[in-house]
Amino acid sequence: MISLQWVIIGYTLAFGTSVGGLIGGMNFFGLTGVSAEPNADYASTIPHLAFAAYQMMFAIITPALITGAFVERVRFKAFLVFTLLWATFVYDPVAHWVWGVGGILRSMGALDFAGGTVVHITAGFSALAFAIVLGKRKWFGHAPLEPNNIPFTVLGAGLLWMGWFGFNGGSALAANGLAVNALVTTNTAAAAAAVVWMFLSWRDNKPSVLGIVTGAVVGLVAITPAAGFVTPMAAILIGGLAAPISYFAIKLRQKWGLDESLDVWACHGMGGTWGALATGLFATKLINPAGADGLFYGNPGQFAVQALAALVSIAFAFGVTFVITKLLSRFMGLRVTENEEEVGLDISEHGERAYA
Amino acid sequence: MTKKIEAIFREEKLIAVKEALSNIGIVGMNVMEVRGHGRQGGIELAGRIGTYKVDLLPRVQLNIILSDHNVEKTIETIQRAAQTGNIGDGIIFVYPVEEVIRIRNGERGHDALTYEGDIDTRQEVLPLAAD
Numbered sequence: 001m002i003s004l005q006w007v008i009i010g011y012t013l014a015f016g017t018s019v020g021g022l023i024g025g026m027n028f029f030g031l032t033g034v035s036a037e038p039n040a041d042y043a044s045t046i047p048h049l050a051f052a053a054y055q056m057m058f059a060i061i062t063p064a065l066i067t068g069a070f071v072e073r074v075r076f077k078a079f080l081v082f083t084l085l086w087a088t089f090v091y092d093p094v095a096h097w098v099w100g101v102g103g104i105l106r107s108m109g110a111l112d113f114a115g116g117t118v119v120h121i122t123a124g125f126s127a128l129a130f131a132i133v134l135g136k137r138k139w140f141g142h143a144p145l146e147p148n149n150i151p152f153t154v155l156g157a158g159l160l161w162m163g164w165f166g167f168n169g170g171s172a173l174a175a176n177g178l179a180v181n182a183l184v185t186t187n188t189a190a191a192a193a194a195v196v197w198m199f200l201s202w203r204d205n206k207p208s209v210l211g212i213v214t215g216a217v218v219g220l221v222a223i224t225p226a227a228g229f230v231t232p233m234a235a236i237l238i239g240g241l242a243a244p245i246s247y248f249a250i251k252l253r254q255k256w257g258l259d260e261s262l263d264v265w266a267c268h269g270m271g272g273t274w275g276a277l278a279t280g281l282f283a284t285k286l287i288n289p290a291g292a293d294g295l296f297y298g299n300p301g302q303f304a305v306q307a308l309a310a311l312v313s314i315a316f317a318f319g320v321t322f323v324i325t326k327l328l329s330r331f332m333g334l335r336v337t338e339n340e341e342e343v344g345l346d347i348s349e350h351g352e353r354a355y356a
Numbered sequence: 357m358t359k360k361i362e363a364i365f366r367e368e369k370l371i372a373v374k375e376a377l378s379n380i381g382i383v384g385m386n387v388m389e390v391r392g393h394g395r396q397g398g399i400e401l402a403g404r405i406g407t408y409k410v411d412l413l414p415r416v417q418l419n420i421i422l423s424d425h426n427v428e429k430t431i432e433t434i435q436r437a438a439q440t441g442n443i444g445d446g447i448i449f450v451y452p453v454e455e456v457i458r459i460r461n462g463e464r465g466h467d468a469l470t471y472e473g474d475i476d477t478r479q480e481v482l483p484l485a486a487d
Contacts, residue, residue: 201405205406205407210404214404250405
C-alpha cells in the first residue's frame, strides 16, 4: 500500500520542491520527472529514480514498525486507513523537514544519516500514542503473553541486521569509504548493544536470546542517524549506551501498565532519540566532511540542533498519531470486539488459520 | 481386572521411563504432550527483559493398559525412572478399565493385551490373578 502511496504522492510530499520548508510541492507527483537521470539535489551520481525507490523502502518500513504497538486487537480496516493517513501526514512531512532540500530541520543543520529521526523517532512515539489510545489487550497483566516463536524472532533479527547494512551503508548513496564507515559503525553498535543487553538481562535473570536480539536491534536503531558521521569507537559507546536506555524504558513502560506490545517506543523511539542526540555528541568532519562536528569535537551547537530536531519530531509524531487514532476510534472503530479479540484476529479479521 | 495407568511427568524423563518399562516387559503405551501444573503453580522464564511467569508447563502423559497384578511393579518402575526429587516431578493415576478390544481381530480382555515376551509371558510361573 505504501509502495503505491509513495509513487503517487509520498515521494513528492517528502522530496518535492519545498513549500515554506514544511512540505514538498507537487512537482514529483506520480514520480513525474523522476527518471534515470541524476538529480543535483538528492542523487548527483545515481539515477534519481533509484533514490526515489531507495527512499520508498524507508517509507514502507516505518509504518510497519508501529504495528508492534497494537498487535492482536486492532481492526484491519482501521489499520489500513491509519497506515495511509500516517504515511501522508506524519512520515512524509518529517522526511521533508529532515531530508528535503529547504526542509526546516535540514536547513537548521540537523543530521540524520539513515533515519534515526525520520524513521525511528516517528515510529516509536507514534507507537506510544497508538497504544495509549487503543488500550491493552484483554489478558494483559493477567495471563502470560508468551513470545510466539523464538527461532523466527532470531531469524528476523538476523535478516534485520543484514538488511540494516543496506539502509545505513546505502545512505552514503555510493559504494565508497563513507558507505564502509556506515557499515562498520552499524555492525559495531549492534554488537555493543547486544552484549550490554545480554549482561543487563543476566543481572535480572538469565541471558535470553530474545533479550540479546532485542539489544542488537536497539543498537542498530541508535547508530542509524549517526552511522555516516561517527567513528567505530563512538559506535561502541552509542550502541553500548542505547541498551540500558531502552532496557529501562521497557521497565518504565511495564510500570505504567501500558500494553505497547513489542516495545516499539522503548526500542525505536528511545533508541532513535538517543541516536539523534549522540550524533550531536560524536559527529566529526573527519569521517564525513559534508556532516558537522558534534559537542565532543568542539561544536555544542550541533547537539542543540539535534535535540531540537528530535523534540519537534517527537511532539509532531505523537500529537498527529494521537489525533488520527482518536478520530478513527470515534468514526470508524479502532478496536475489535472482545469476542473477536479472544478468538484471535487470524480468524475474526482474516478468516484464516496461521498454523493449520 | 484390567487397569489403566496414567502417568504425567517431565518431558526429559520420557526416554528413561520408556527404557525402564521396556526392561520389565511393558510393550504397549500411548504418550501425549500435555500442559499443566500442580502445587508448583508454574515457573518464571526469561523474556525481553527480566522474567515472565508461565503457569502451564509442558509435561508428557503416558497411558498403559495392563492387568491388575502388574500395576505395582509398573508404578514403581515409572516412579523410579521419572523422579528427580524436585517439585514438579508429576503424578500417577490408576483407573479401572471396563473392556479392551483389539481392532484387528476382535480379541477381548486379557487376550487383547498379551504379546509374546511381554510382562505376563515373562511371569508365567506366577499364578495369574482371577481375571
